[in-house]
Amino acid sequence: MNAEAKVILKSTVNENESMFAKVKQHAELIAALLSGVLIAAGWLLDRNELTTSSIVTYLFAFIIGGFAKAKEGIEETIANKELNVEMLMIFAAVGSAIIGYWTEGAILIFIFAVSGALETYTMNKSHKEISALMEIQPEEALRITGGNEEKIHVSKLSIGDLILVKPGERVPSDGKIIKGHTTIDEAAITGESLPVSKDSGDYVFAGTVNLNGSITVEITKPNSETLFQKIIQLVQSAQSEKSPSQLFIERFEGTYVKVVLAVVVLMMFVPHFLLGWSWTETFYRAMILLVVASPCALVASIMPATLSAISNGARHGILFKGGVHLENLSHLKAIAFDKTGTLTKGKPEVTDIIAADGLSKNEILRIASSIESHSTHPLANAIVKYAKENLEESLIHPESIEDVAGWGVKAHIENEEWKIGKAAFVGIEAAQSFKDGAAAKMASEGKTVVFVQKSEEIVAILALQDVVREETKKAIDQLNNQGIYTIMLTGDSRNTGMAIAKESHVHDYIAECLPENKVEHLKNLQEKYGTVAMVGDGINDAPALATANVGIAMGEGTDVALETADIVLMKNDLPRIAEAINLSRKMNSIIKQNVIFSITVIMMLIASNFLQFVDLPFGVIAHEGSTILVILNSLRLLK
Known part of the structure; x- marks a missing residue:
């Protein structure tokens, strides 16, 4: 095979792999849509009195649309030894089919599959920024050895190696400029759209773009330890960590599912003997209860919102180390600031x-x-x-x-x-x-x-x-307007502290404050205000950052900040704190909306079922529709 044929073959293979990856990514949605088509076909067959063909078509709709969720539900039940929402849906769909409501059972599976696909889309969307970061990191670098240029894989770079980065190229690894002057686009690291001028002696980071001027860079870190890699690991870790609200909902789900199943079993018999309902009506109402009492929307109220908010923050240079810190941020009553390098x-x-x-x-x-x-x-x-x-x-x-x-x-x-x-x-x-x-x-x-x-x-x-930094006054004013008490902690003299505090617009200051005193003052603030944040440079303020309910580090491209705080501002941009608080408050507001809405829908549907006002088709649409609405509401945080 000649070289040209090999290139064509390789290109075809890559295109096929890319197409397969896209299909796999949307497999749940494709299965749900195919299930919908089969439901429509089954309904038409039933209308034409082709009952057997209709049932077979519905069965295929059940299998294709419900496979992913059924597999997930069974695996989680076996792993956790506890029933979950997915199992409730399986029971409800099977129960509907048993009493002859094939269309309603299939619609239940279809809408449940659509809501599952939508939830998967939310998670994929929330990972998009990180995937994009991983894709833009260069795989090769131009190493200079004895005056000769050699193209090597970035994994082979060692500390002390010299590399050449030409205009328009991305920096392959963290290092220090030893020759040349340029402008660097650091948006991938800091979220800042404006380019930064760099001279000899300045540091550059992997994944950033060299806009003009060739530079010679001395590698200061192995590729696996670059700031770029740490940001990716940090956000991935944050997205996998669950907030207190999410953990509570998951613990609640197991107990709630058991209660629902117990009530459904009672519903199959008690109304027949106490209220004189027919067996068909009793079983029918039990199946409706199984559908409408399922906490699908409640379970989906928190995680999509949290993931969307974390992704939104990462896109703007605000890194949260987990949903717990994002959630706590909205409860802040006071913020303490280090002076040097933070306010100034x-x-x-x-x-x-x-x-x-x-x-x-x-x-x-x-x-x-x-x-x-x-x-x-x-x-x-x-x-x-x-x-x-x-x-x-x-x-x-x-x-x-x-x-x-x-x-x-x-x-x-x-x-x-x-x-x-x-x-x-x-x-x-x-x-x-x-x-x-x-x-x-x-x-x-x-x-x-x-x-x-x-x-x-x-x-x-x-x-x-x-x-005092130019943006400090604006940032402090924003926090003051949010009703947050601001205080400056500094080791400087009283005169210096008073002058900086006045210029910064903070409510109060404490001067001649040693690191150990900062911890003591933070504890006093916590007693007085409850939830308190500390903002520092992530190095000297480490004890205070650890003591605060929320530690916020001013990043400025230093990986030390990533290790010391709960939230990292990748650029020393204080107004981002107010942005982060607004994001947290919006997330908690959306979560409250979702929880109240989902509980209200469940209660109304349960009451309507006992009063025999609601039938199975409406119960299916109302319940599963509420789940879709909850997820769509959470997606607003991605904007």
Whole structure:
């Protein structure tokens, strides 16, 4: 066989496999529809008095439409040693056939099969986002070895390998850029539609798209441990974990089915002797009771809604570790926030420059940043960063420089001595009197003050602060509007805590709070408010996240956050918390609607049956129709 023929054969095989997979995926729905066609055929045959042919056709409708649910019901009964809803439907359909109601029994099977297919569709839909993620991960990578490029499977990549990612390609594994500049689409990881600029030293993640510019990436994790894989595992695990409501319904189902069967058995005899019903009527009413008392809609009230909500969250970068956390989120009364890296950016920024009269702020900033560029202190880095963003002039090189540990930096420029650092380093009295106590005012606002001295005279002060994120105020306002009490926990001083709390719009704050104190304060909040959440970075706040009823980690693409909290925001986007709470509240509202509706329908149908108002066809349609409506209502959460 030549190469071209092999390619054609392989393509044909793949197409056939794809077609078979699609048919298999919709097998329940196809069986249900075929059952419906057979029911229509059986009804026509019966109308033409071809009774035997009609019964045979109905039998095929029973077998084809009911096979999947009957198999599921029998397997679960054997495994759990307990009867379930599926078995009730089997008994009801067989009972209907026994008393000659072949059409009604077949319709029961048909609608039950349709509702089962719809429930399967909901589950498949809820897994769609995860399947899509799994499909977009590249299988091959371009490894660079000794200047040569080699295409290998991603499973063969090792930590330290260098790979080339070209424009338009997906990143095959987690790593750090060592060469090149590009823009990355991280929607698959964070749910954020806007691309992110990446330079040398920045990290990239498997499954994200390199939009422009070739980059050389050093692999930092094996393929099996990438953030991409952990997200997939996390959502799959969440979808398999059942919420407290679902667990209660499943426990209730077993007892309820036994009670229904016991009542049905009594119904077969008691009305005949007490009410004078005929045996046919007694058995008929017992079969209707078996149908209408089945808790199909009640059982389907929760799981489809939970799966839909989890999938909705995953699509928007909100990862729930299970239905229990999603359900608890709607009951929140208070949320505690870590300050650094959560409400704030986590890095100090220059907020104010106050220069002595007659001196240029830009010139002082240029000299100060030129000196600080030789230091690795976070405040020095912030000053240099601010200067590069705001100055057109290039930095200069000091003639000499000395780092005075714990105090500041001393340097000589054009034979003049410059000092940059604390008040005690430049003279406390001079520092306090500069510009009528400007430094004290800055400190009262929670800012860190750096003094600049030239030849024994203070020429400027620079104020720095860990700046509140732009989206923080919006996020806190949304939570406050939802009736949730917000509080900030920080290890910073009272002045800093007060300033950040005021700017963030939180209700209250607790300053000088160590990690162990955070746990104590959370317990106090739980006593006062009940259900309390903690929002942190997932590392330093691990004890507090574990103590809270709901731990919410700010992800920012770190896999550590996936291990520490109940809910992970894949991007440091605080407004997503309000979105998650709204999603949880909507889910619980839909579940309540489903439960109340299904119980109401069951009670009305049971009462109508005892009063002999309802016949079997209507009972079948009303009961199974309510199940379909409940599932359709749950599907709204996928939007």
